[in-house]
Amino acid sequence: MTSNFIRYDQDQQHLLPKNVAEWVEEDSLERYVSDVIDHLDNEGRLDPFYPDDRADGRGRPPFHPVMMLKILVFGYCIGIRSSRKLDRLLERDVAFRYLAANQHPDFRTISLFRKNHREEFEHLFVEILRLCREAGMAEMGEVALDGRRVQGDAALDQNRTREQITDEIHDILDEAAEIDAVEDEEYGPHQRGDELPEELREQEDRLNRLREAKHRLDAKEQQRKEEQAEKIRQREREEDEMGRKKRGRKPTLKTSNGWKQGYNGQAIVDCDTQVIVTQDITTDANDVQQLEPMLENCEEVNGKRPEKALADAGYWSKANAQLADEQTELFIATTKDWKRRKELREADPPRGRIPKWYGLKERMERKLRTKRELREADPPRGRIPKWYGLKERMERKLRTKRGRGIYRKRSQSVEAVFGQHVTRGCDRFLLRGETGAQAEGSLFSATHNLLKLWRSGRGPDGHEVADAIAG
Incomplete structure (x- = not known):
């Protein structure tokens, strides 16, 4: 056999x-992650991650926060x-050993570093977003807002209603009574037959916990009522003062427990660069209440x-439509996206080349299409009728050529x-609680923007990234 190989010696x-x-x-x-974190540290923008020095000087020195940040940020990036x-x-x-300089935090x-700095990760998001703005990547000429449901670190099947807890308590007591009867017959009435058998001691603890949980649920239910x-x-009282019935459905005592065990992650994204310009985590199931606070947070x-x-x-x-002002023009769909896409297809006159995204049905x-359909599908022209309300005006704007072109950028x-x-x-947060979910949301958004900045090849001063950060 030939022996003409590259030398191999372990x-x-x-x-x-x-x-x-x-x-x-x-x-x-x-290397880019390391340079950016060092750049922020040199400017004093990572001070919130530094611990306060102990006055007595006791204790083992902690790992450097810059090194810990590099490990976490690079981990989330990949x-x-x-x-x-x-x-x-x-x-x-090799990459992690480089970032840690061959140190090895367990x-x-x-986990403790991430847990102890949950609130500071939002600060990191803001600082990396600042680098994107200085690189000209977040001009915010056009932005898109949306929400996404993310599973929390909790199991939905572990949630119990008061009725479920009551049934489980009865099951445990019935099981205990059956085993007591068997033990009495086997060992006789004088062999501690009045005590809970050994195999049910853990169940007794669980029973006590369930009873406590039932009491808590009863108290919460009474408070809600x-x-x-x-x-x-x-x-x-308000109806008596007004002398008439109020509009809308009356509140009832019935509640719903069909919510997803998770959070609603909100984000505003620059349409040109996909840079996240602001983000938040809420427990609200609906998005309609998030537009105003997200615009304020963006500012x-x-x-x-x-x-x-x-x-x-x-x-x-209608309330959200009235948030438009001289600074911000709003383009809010009034119907579901699939209906909106159908409207856009119908509003596209069959002239010129067929768009590449057309399927067989669209073609x-x-x-x-008839000539009459083409006339009806033409973009609206002329004055806006006086009887148009906020919804009709928004729908008209989204049917125009300008409105269609802008709104297509959202998805x-x-x-x-x-x-x-x-x-x-x-797809799921690892840290528990709303504060933990907010921390991970900030980390994902910060690393997302960091990846966009890295791929752009631009630094804070508009030059090449390596030159900008080194300089």
């Missing part, structure tokens, strides 16, 4: 460079969030409001960003 010394910085490529993501997986990669992966330390009753009494974070804001029908209301519909911007989140593993 005992070879100094196979890797002694300088850990030589292990990675100059244009690699891990879709690795588990502290145990990060622990293993710090041993095996998974408990990584009292609050709802007060709402009904308040409504009746607070970026120092200005967007010129044009696009949103789907979930955000439509046939275009072919068979290809904000929905694409949510798809990229899912690709990196953001």
Whole structure:
């Protein structure tokens, strides 16, 4: 056999460079993450992550927060969030060993760092967004707003109603009585037959916990009933003062428990660059109440409001339509997206080339349109009728050529960003509670913008990224 191979020797010394910085490529993501975090640290923008010094000087020195941030940020960039997986990669992966400078915080330390700095990750999102703005990537000429449901770190099947807890208590007591009877028959009445058998001691603890949970549910249910009753009494008082019935459905005592065990992640995305300009996590199931606070949050974070804001029908209301002002023009669909797409197809006159995104059905519909249909499908012209309300005016604007062109950017911007989140593993939050979910939402948004900045090749001053950060 031939022996003309590259020499292979597992005992070879100094196979890797002694300088850990030589292990990675100059244009690699891990080096870019390291440069950006160092850049923010040099400007004093990571001070919230630094712990307060102990006055007595006791205790082992902690790992450097810059190093811990680099590990977490790079992990989220490539879709690795588990502290145990990060622990293993710090041993095996060249990129992680470079970022940690061959130090090795264990998974408990990584998890504790993330837990202790949950509120600071929103600050990190703002700082990375600032780099994107300075690079000209978040002009906010046109932005799109949407919400996405994300599973929380909780199991829906572990939630119990008061009736379910009562049934489980009865089942445990029945089982205990049956086993007591068997034990009495087997050991006799004088062999501690009045005590709970050994195998049911854990069930006794569970029974006590269930009883406590039932008491808590009873108290909460009573509180909800009292609050709802007060709402009904308040409504009746208002009706007496007005001398007529109020419009709308009366509040009732019935409640719904069919909610998803998760959160509503909101994001406003720059349509040109897919940079997230603001984000939030809420527990509200509907999006209609989120438009105003998200626009206010956008102005607070970026120092200005967007010129044009696009949103789907979930955000439509007359109150939201009135939020438009000289700074921000709103494009809010009044019907579901599939209906909106149908309107856009019907409003597209069959002239010129057939759009590439047309399917067989759309092509046939275009072919068979009559002249009358074409006249009805023409974009609206002339003055707006005086009887038009806010909804009719919005629908008319979205039927115009300008409105159609602008609104089409919504799905290809904000929905694409949510798809990229899912690709990196953001289908469920690992940290518990609303604060934990907000922390992970901020981390995903910050790393999303960091990836956009890295792929753009631009730095904060508009030059090449490596030159901008090094300079």
